Amino acid sequence: MKVGVVTFPGSNCDYDSYAAVKHVLGEQAAFLWHKSTDLASCDLVILPGGFAYGDYLRAGAIARFSPIMESVIKFARSGGMVIGICNGFQVLTECGLLPGALMRNRRLRFSCKFVYLRAENNTGRFTNACRRHEVLKIPIAHGEGNYFFHDDKVRGLEDNGQVVFRYVDRHGKVTDAANPNGSVNNIAGIVNREGNVMGMMPHPERAVESILGSVDGLKVLESARVACAQTAEAGSS
C-alpha cells in the first residue's frame, strides 16, 4: 500500500501520519504538497490534522480550494480511499465529500485528551480490523469537532451505516459525558455512502505505539491496508 499524506500550509500532523504509515505500519508513504495536483499513484490519501490556512474563515474552508484537493476529489469520486483526520475531516465536509459540518465545541474549549470510541461496524474499509463494537482509546485535539447535521439527515446516515465511530465511555456505552464536543448522536467518525471516504475527529496516528499511550489507532490504518489489498485482488482477478 502506498499512502499519500497531504501537507497544507498549517498542517501539523502530516509527519505523525507519515511516520505511523512508514515506520509503524511498514508501508510506503509520501508527502503530497498542497500546490501540486499529483497524487503520486498512492492507494490511500490522508488529509492530516492541523490548522490548514490558519483555519481562516472556517476550518477547512480555504484548504478545499487548493490544487491538491482537485485531485483528491477526483480520486475519491472514482473510488479511491481517503481518510481525513481532525482538520482533514473538516476539509472533507467543506468540500462536500462527506456530509454535515463541524462546528465549535459546545463548551467552546479546545479539547486535547484521550477519548474512547466504539467501532460501529467491522466490515468497512476503515474498521475491518476491529471487533464488532470494539472500544478504541484514541486522543482528540480540536476546538471545532462538534459534528452537526440536520435531524432527518442524521437519521439517513445512521440507517445507511455511515457512522463508523462514536464517542463512548470506557465500557462502550454512549453517554453525554463521553461526548467531548456536543456532536449529534456522539458521532466521532463517518464514511460517505460508498464507504471509501472516511473522516474522524480523533487522531489514530497519535495512537500507534505503546509509548504514546495506546496502539488502537493502528486498527484504522490496518483496516485500510486490508481494504487496499482486497481492491488490488479484485482488480487483478
Add this chain to the structure above:
Amino acid sequence: MSDNKKAVVYVRLKDGVLDPQGVTIHKALIQMGYADFVSVRSGRFFELEIDGDSKDVDRKIDEVCAKLLANPVIEKYEVEKT
C-alpha cells in the same frame, strides 16, 4: 472607468443550529446584570469591493457566498449592496 461596486455580506447560522458562542455571550450578559436580554446569536460580515466594470456582479457575489463565505449546511447569508 466606473467606480468600484461595494457589497456587504452577512453570514448567520441557520435557525435551529446551536450557536455556542452566542449562548456564552448571552450568559455573560446575564451575569453582567442585563437580565432583559433574551438571546444572542453571533455571525460575521464581509465587505466586498468589485471592479466597477465587472459584469454579472450579482451572480458572482451570490456564487462567492455559496461557495466560500458561507457553509450552506449550517449558515445563511444576506447581501447588502451599498
